[in-house]
Amino acid sequence: MEIDSVRVESSLWIGNKRYRAHLSGWYFSWTEIDKRNREKKTISVPVSEVIGVKEGRVEIQPQKKVEDTDIDFTLFYVKRSSKGNGIRAPWSLGRTQFCCPSRAVRDQWITQLRTALKTHSPSRPHRLLVFINPFGGKKRGKQIFHSLVAPLFELAGISSHVVVTERANQARDYILKKDLTGFDGVICVGGDGMFSELLHGVIGRTQQEAGVSEHDLTVMLQPCDLHIGIIPAGSTDCVCFTTIGINDPVTSTLHIIIGDSQPLDVCSVHYQSTLVRYSVSMVGYGFYGDVLAESERHRWMGPLRYDYSGCMVYLGNRSYPGLVQYLPADSHISSPRDNTRCLSGCRVCSESKERLFPHFDSSSSLYSTNVSQYSSELEGEWVTVEGRFKCVSLTCMSSSCPRSPKGLSPSAHLADGTADLILVRETNPLGFLTYLHRHTNTQDQFDLPFVEVHRVRAVRFSLPPGEEEEEEEEGDREVQASAERVLDDPEKLCSSDIAGHSQQHLAGRTERRNVTTSRVKHRGFVCGTCCTKPRSISVWNCDGEILPHTEISCRIHGQLVRLFARGIEDSTMA
Ligand SMILES: CCCCCCCCCCCCC/C=C/[C@@H](O)[C@H](COP(=O)(O)O)NC(=O)CCCCC
Numbered sequence: 001m002e003i004d005s006v007r008v009e010s011s012l013w014i015g016n017k018r019y020r021a022h023l024s025g026w027y028f029s030w031t032e033i034d035k036r037n038r039e040k041k042t043i044s045v046p047v048s049e050v051i052g053v054k055e056g057r058v059e060i061q062p063q064k065k066v067e068d069t070d071i072d073f074t075l076f077y078v079k080r081s082s083k084g085n086g087i088r089a090p091w092s093l094g095r096t097q098f099c100c101p102s103r104a105v106r107d108q109w110i111t112q113l114r115t116a117l118k119t120h121s122p123s124r125p126h127r128l129l130v131f132i133n134p135f136g137g138k139k140r141g142k143q144i145f146h147s148l149v150a151p152l153f154e155l156a157g158i159s160s161h162v163v164v165t166e167r168a169n170q171a172r173d174y175i176l177k178k179d180l181t182g183f184d185g186v187i188c189v190g191g192d193g194m195f196s197e198l199l200h201g202v203i204g205r206t207q208q209e210a211g212v213s214e215h216d217l218t219v220m221l222q223p224c225d226l227h228i229g230i231i232p233a234g235s236t237d238c239v240c241f242t243t244i245g246i247n248d249p250v251t252s253t254l255h256i257i258i259g260d261s262q263p264l265d266v267c268s269v270h271y272q273s274t275l276v277r278y279s280v281s282m283v284g285y286g287f288y289g290d291v292l293a294e295s296e297r298h299r300w301m302g303p304l305r306y307d308y309s310g311c312m313v314y315l316g317n318r319s320y321p322g323l324v325q326y327l328p329a330d331s332h333i334s335s336p337r338d339n340t341r342c343l344s345g346c347r348v349c350s351e352s353k354e355r356l357f358p359h360f361d362s363s364s365s366l367y368s369t370n371v372s373q374y375s376s377e378l379e380g381e382w383v384t385v386e387g388r389f390k391c392v393s394l395t396c397m398s399s400s401c402p403r404s405p406k407g408l409s410p411s412a413h414l415a416d417g418t419a420d421l422i423l424v425r426e427t428n429p430l431g432f433l434t435y436l437h438r439h440t441n442t443q444d445q446f447d448l449p450f451v452e453v454h455r456v457r458a459v460r461f462s463l464p465p466g467e468e469e470e471e472e473e474e475g476d477r478e479v480q481a482s483a484e485r486v487l488d489d490p491e492k493l494c495s496s497d498i499a500g501h502s503q504q505h506l507a508g509r510t511e512r513r514n515v516t517t518s519r520v521k522h523r524g525f526v527c528g529t530c531c532t533k534p535r536s537i538s539v540w541n542c543d544g545e546i547l548p549h550t551e552i553s554c555r556i557h558g559q560l561v562r563l564f565a566r567g568i569e570d571s572t573m574a
């Protein structure tokens with residue numbers, strides 16, 4: 001075996017074929033040598049994509065099997081498949097068993113490969129906090145984690161502390177309150193709702209520790225260091241699909257293991273001077289709000305509830321009045337109709353970093369103290385649009401999912417500090433069906449006369465005169481108190497004493513304590529059992545949660561959180 005400072009090389013055998021293997025810089029490669037000493041095919045694996053190196057002949061799938069020989073070692077690495085679902089191919093675990101001429105050579109290879117791994121992959125996680133929602137999607141969260149994810153973590157030397165949730169918001173509260181020392185990231189096994197819990201926990205915790213008020217719409221929030229990973233096991237899994245390109249637990253696990261890091265824009269939603277929620281995918285009023293409200297009554301259907309509710313709401317053919325104000329983003333940088341896609345290594349997102357963090361001190365990972373903590377992001381000229389809308393949607397990213405592989409706004413960027421505002425005005429049922437159907441094919445859903453799309457930094461939504469939201473009245477305090485009482489016991493939520501239009505009770509979901517209840521002048525219905533709400537007012541769907549307010553203000557915080565992901569790999573790179 002030859003070892004110099006930049007290169008390790010020796011002959012190795014795979015089965016009965018001889019290979020010349022070499023490790024140099026960022027790659028481990030092996031080239032087949034035929035009987036006449038001619039070089040044939042070479043396989044190269046980037047060190048950053050090596051999952052583990054084990055003594056002996058090891059298999060972990062379908063079951064763990066170890067044949068502990070003296071001269072063999074097994075290399076595990078990321079393997080790209082040629083066929084993909086959508087625009088990217090899934091990743092799987094590649095495995096090659098090498099046979100060495102002696103035990104000494106075998107031990108040297110293992111040492112050199114493990115050293116290279118440490119040197120070239122410094123940002124890999126070592127300890128993770130995992131939350132499993134046993135009831136998400138098709139209720140397969142626990143099985144997915146134990147059969148597909150845990151064996152890969154073990155192989156990669158990652159230890160995990162697993163919490164199977166027993167109630168909604170347990171994961172969020174855990175992250176907000178418990179000691180997180182030693183954890184390199186938090187992982188959810190579930191859907192967009194579970195991701196949202198981790199998002200709120202991580203952002204809230206970071207702001208608490210930095211002494212920043214989340215309620216202040218104008219403040220510059222502290223970016224979060226603790227990475228979030230998503231193992232898809234939910235109903236829509238939009239955040240996973242948009243940031244990885246596929247909903248596949250093994251692909252997600254491999255991205256977590258190699259320590260990929262994808263910054264993500266986050267939208268904060270405020271009601272008056274209170275933070276209501278954060279969102280990364282869709283804040284949608286009208287159609288998407290109604291679909292969510294309807295779907296909560298059919299949770300027993302599992303993921304199909306959205307298809308059923310989508311049909312029911314479509315047939316209802318409703319539209320809503322509204323006043324939308326937005327702060328446009330710089331149209332010279334990008335536009336929602338420029339026909340580009342935000343892929344791994346996106347130039348628009350990389351170039352946004354300096355603009356978003358002009359005062360970031362990389363040595364302390366904090367903002368310089370002599371710089372104002374207030375952002376200039378809300379300065380500029382607001383544009384006002386008034387009318388009746390089938391839907392108003394705001395999305396920080398493309399929001400693609402298996403139902404809509406190119407998403408709500410196909411050219412939106414994951415980390416450019418902007419969101420796309422889509423206004424679909426009142427139209428006839430066929431027109432709206434055409435709009436919806438274009439989400440599922442290659443036709444441009446924005447090329448319709450009743451649709452407009454804008455790249456924005458902030459949005460305000462209000463009701464036209466006569467429909468305004470009322471502030472909490474004396475009598476409503478009882479409603480609020482009642483809502484707070486049930487926070488600790490979601491089962492109690494389905495009760496007519498929460499007569500406002502927050503429908504968390506239907507989902508067994510809860511709201512944060514600091515969120516106040518607001519009321520809307522009553523003239524109609526929503527859930528048919530206990531809620532009252534005017535027909536002319538819809539609800540907001542915020543990443544799958546119904547908001548308790550109608551008149552909201554939204555602001556985009558560029559690159560506020562980081563995921564164990566790398567954006568969508570173009571399959572031509574595979
Ligand atoms: C005629 C064919 C119509 C097809 C319409 C397709 C439009 C799809 C746009 C999807 C946007 C999805 C945005 C993401 C939303 C999720 O956060 C949310 C919660 O997910 P989960 O926690 O996994 O349950 N999902 C939804 O609100 C469902 C929207 C479904 C709309 C049909």
Ligand SMILES: Nc1ncnc2c1ncn2[C@@H]1O[C@H](COP(=O)(O)OP(=O)(O)O)[C@@H](O)[C@H]1O
Nearest residue numbers: 136137165166167168190191192193194234235
């Ligand atoms: N143990 C639990 N019991 C009830 N609800 C839970 C539990 N754990 C998490 N949740 C809540 O369930 C909601 C839906 O979960 P999610 O994993 O997103 O599944 P889905 O994609 O099917 O909606 C989330 O809002 C989350 O807060």
Ligand SMILES: [Ca+2]
Nearest residue numbers: 265396413418
């Ligand atoms: Ca964005």
